[in-house]
Amino acid sequence: LLFQPCGWFGAGRYEVDGYVYSAAEEPKIMITGKWNQSMSCQPCDQEGDPLPGTELKEIWRVAPTPPNDKYQYTHFAHKINSFDTAPKKLLASDSRLRPDRYALEKGDMSKSGSEKSRLEEQQRAEKRTREAKGEQFTPRWFNRTDEIAPTPWGELEVYEYNGKYTEHRAAIDSSSVADDDTDVTSIEFNPWQYSSSSSQ
Structure with missing residues (x-):
């Protein structure tokens, strides 16, 4: 084309x-x-x-613009960011729970900016804590491979899915927790490895 x-x-x-x-x-x-x-x-x-x-x-x-769309997102983008499509017992690290993203969706640019800055500072605090402890970041759902991939941004490590989230999701869906009527929007965003970092 x-x-x-x-x-x-x-x-x-x-x-x-x-x-x-x-x-x-x-x-x-x-x-x-x-x-x-x-x-x-x-x-x-x-x-x-x-x-x-x-x-x-x-x-x-092209599909019609979704109603009340502020940022020219597609229906697909709205769907993957929506709480309506969120599974029960949403992971606390799910990006749908990010306060900056949620504020942006509501059109509150000021709050979104301040929340983004707060999250970035928490991320830096987490890194400082990890370095002070001499520990490496270990993803929960992915394993690091020995492969290094060349990209326009330099050589990057390659991670592969380890299947553990599928097991976690199956355990949740087969338990009584899946029937919990907890409002997913009430879950606090918490992707942190160290609980102390989230309060800094």
């Missing part, structure tokens, strides 16, 4: 064109549209021109 450059006065803005090719690298389907509105396709000849007797068929259209 070719994302067209924007010309003078917005000409060509958002436009996308391209083809679906066969194994023989011959164009078979023309694709055109605007990436922020809709995309359509149409069978084409080897020159890339529409076949006679065919019409453009819309294959994708």
Whole structure:
């Protein structure tokens, strides 16, 4: 697909064109549209021109903006950040519980900023405590591998899922805790390794 450059006065803005090719690298389907509105396709000849007797068929259209959306999030983004989709007995480290994120969702920019600063300071305090104890951070749900991956930000350690959260979730769902009517929004955000860090 070719994302067209924007010309003078917005000409060509958002436009996308391209083809679906066969194994023989011959164009078979023309694709055109605007990436922020809709995309359509149409069978084409080897020159890339529409076949006679065919019409453009819309294959994708952007979903309507979710109601009360402030930040142009998609329905998917709203869903994964919603308490409505949260499992029972939500982990205290779940990002849905972050006070800065929750304040931002409510449109309170000032509180969101101050909460973000507070969390970052707690994170720094946690690191100082860990270094003073000579301990390493050990994720609960992931294991560090011996692999180092090159990235645009330098070489990074690679972690793999250890399956423990699946076991934890299964234990919760099969117990009476899963039927607990506790309001998940009342759970305090607590991703800290040391309880003393959360109060600093």
